[in-house]
Amino acid sequence: MxxxxxxxxxxxxxxxxxxxxxxxxxxxxxxxxxxxxxxxxxxxxxxxxxxxxxxxxxxxxxxxxxxxxxxxxxxxxxxxxxxxxxxxxxxxxxxxxxxxxxxxxxxxxxxxxxxxxxxxxxxxxxxxxxxxxxxxxxxxxxxxxxxxxxxxxxxxxxxxxxxxxxxxxxxxxxxxxxxxxxxxxxxxxxxxxxxxxxxxxxxxxxxxxxxxxxxxGPGIAEALARTAEQLREDNEAFAEMIDETIEDIVEHAEAGIAVSCAALAANPPALRGRIIRYVVSSEFGVALSRTQTLEVARLATHWKGQGPIDLPGCQATRRAGRVVFSAR
Missing domain, CATH: 3.40.50.620 (HUPs)
Structure with a gap:
C-alpha cells in the first residue's frame, strides 16, 4: 500500500x-x-x-x-x-x-x-x-x-x-x-x-x-496560511479595480505622470493608496512606504498649499488639480 x-x-x-x-x-x-x-x-x-x-x-x-x-x-x-x-x-x-x-x-x-x-x-x-x-x-x-x-x-x-x-x-x-x-x-x-x-x-x-x-493552541500555522489566502483574494480584487480605474484618472505629464486629485479623493482610502503605489511603482520602479503614500494622498484630500514631496526616485507635486509625479 x-x-x-x-x-x-x-x-x-x-x-x-x-x-x-x-x-x-x-x-x-x-x-x-x-x-x-x-x-x-x-x-x-x-x-x-x-x-x-x-x-x-x-x-x-x-x-x-x-x-x-x-x-x-x-x-x-x-x-x-x-x-x-x-x-x-x-x-x-x-x-x-x-x-x-x-x-x-x-x-x-x-x-x-x-x-x-x-x-x-x-x-x-x-x-x-x-x-x-x-x-x-x-x-x-x-x-x-x-x-x-x-x-x-x-x-x-x-x-x-x-x-x-x-x-x-x-x-x-x-x-x-x-x-x-x-x-x-x-x-x-x-x-x-x-x-x-x-x-x-x-x-x-x-x-x-x-x-x-x-x-x-494548535492550528496557528494553518490559520496564518488561510489569512494569506484571503488577503491574496482581496489583493486580486483590488488589482482588478485599479485596472478599471487607472485609465480614467491617470494621464501623462511632462517628465512624469499625473493623477486627478478629485478622482483620488473620491476613492476609498484603501484603493486611493493602492493607486498611488501602483502609479509610482509602474512609472519609476520604486515602492512607497505607508507614510509616504499617506503624504501623497494628502495632496488630493487635505490640500493646504503643501510643497513638493520628495519620494524615492521621484517627486510628487499638486498642480492644476492633479498630483504630478516627476523624476527627480
Whole structure:
C-alpha cells in the first residue's frame, strides 16, 4: 500500500502539472537537497512522465558553507537516482548587499531564471510548504509591511517572461515532506542555517511558533496560511479595480505622470493608496512606504498649499488639480 505522505505529495505535484499535461514542456524544480525540495523533486520525477512533461532540476551552490559543492553534487545525484536525467548544478557568487539571506535569495533566483531560459522551461516548481507560508506571514506582520506582505507567497504566478512559478506544497505541512523522504528511503541534507538563531526566520520557527501553539493552541500555522489566502483574494480584487480605474484618472505629464486629485479623493482610502503605489511603482520602479503614500494622498484630500514631496526616485507635486509625479 502506498504511504499516505507519498500519495499526498504526489497528488499536490500532479495537480500543479495539470495545466501542462501533454504539452511536452519542461518543468524545472529548484532542488537544495533539503527534505522539502527533495520530496518535491522525487514526486515530480514520478509524475512528469505521466503528465507528458520533462523534468529538469537545478541545485544552486551558494558557496557559503564548507563542502557546499559536495552537497550540491549529492542533491543532483539524488535527482538522477529519482529519474530526473537532466540534473544541473549552478555555482553563484553572493555579494552580501542587502544582508546574507536576501543576497543569497537574489543570487539563487537569478540562477534559476537563467537555467529556465536555457532549457526553455515553462514552469519552475518550488518546495515551500504551509509552514514556510505561515512564517512569511508572521514575519510580514512583525514588520508592519501591510497586506501585500501578509498575503505571503503566491501558489502560482506568471512573471514578465511568461514563466510560471508554482509552489505545489503550500497546502502541506513540513512534516509531510520529512515523512515522504523517510518512506521513500531518501536522505535529505540538513542545512545548518536552519538552526542558526541569527536568522529571524529560524527564531520564528524554533521559538515563536512553539510558544504561540503552547499558549493559543494548535492550528496557528494553518490559520496564518488561510489569512494569506484571503488577503491574496482581496489583493486580486483590488488589482482588478485599479485596472478599471487607472485609465480614467491617470494621464501623462511632462517628465512624469499625473493623477486627478478629485478622482483620488473620491476613492476609498484603501484603493486611493493602492493607486498611488501602483502609479509610482509602474512609472519609476520604486515602492512607497505607508507614510509616504499617506503624504501623497494628502495632496488630493487635505490640500493646504503643501510643497513638493520628495519620494524615492521621484517627486510628487499638486498642480492644476492633479498630483504630478516627476523624476527627480
Amino acid at each position: 502506498l504511504d499516505p505522505t507519498i500519495a499526498s505529495v504526489r497528488l499536490a505535484v500532479r495537480t500543479a502539472l495539470r495545466p501542462f499535461e501533454g504539452s511536452g514542456t519542461t518543468v524545472l524544480v529548484a532542488l537544495s537537497g533539503g527534505p522539502d525540495s527533495l520530496a518535491l523533486a522525487a514526486a515530480l520525477a514520478f509524475e512528469a512522465p505521466k503528465a507528458g512533461v520533462e523534468a529538469v532540476s537545478i541545485t544552486v551552490d551558494h558557496g557559503l558553507q564548507e563542502h557546499s559543492a559536495r552537497v550540491a553534487a549529492r542533491a543532483a545525484e539524488q535527482a538522477r537516482e529519482a529519474g530526473i536525467a537532466d540534473a544541473r548544478v549552478a555555482r553563484v557568487e553572493v555579494t552580501g548587499n542587502g544582508g546574507p539571506e536576501a543576497s543569497a535569495r537574489d543570487a539563487r533566483y537569478r540562477a534559476i531564471r537563467e537555467v529556465a531560459l536555457e532549457t526553455g522551461a515553462g514552469a519552475v516548481v518550488l518546495g515551500h510548504t504551509l509552514d514556510d507560508q505561515a512564517e512569511t506571514v508572521l514575519l510580514g506582520l512583525a514588520r508592519g509591511s501591510g497586506a501585500g506582505s501578509l498575503q505571503g507567497m503566491s501558489p502560482h504566478r506568471i512573471d514578465e517572461r511568461g514563466l510560471a512559478w508554482i509552489r505545489p506544497l503550500l497546502g502541506l505541512r513540513r512534516e509531510a515532506t520529512h515523512a515522504f523522504c523517510a518512506a521513500s528511503g531518501l536522505e535529505p541534507w540538513s542545512d545548518p542555517h536552519n538552526s542558526d538563531e541569527r536568522f529571524a526566520r529560524v527564531r520564528v520557527r524554533n521559538t515563536v511558533f512553539p510558544v504561540l501553539e503552547s499558549e493559543l
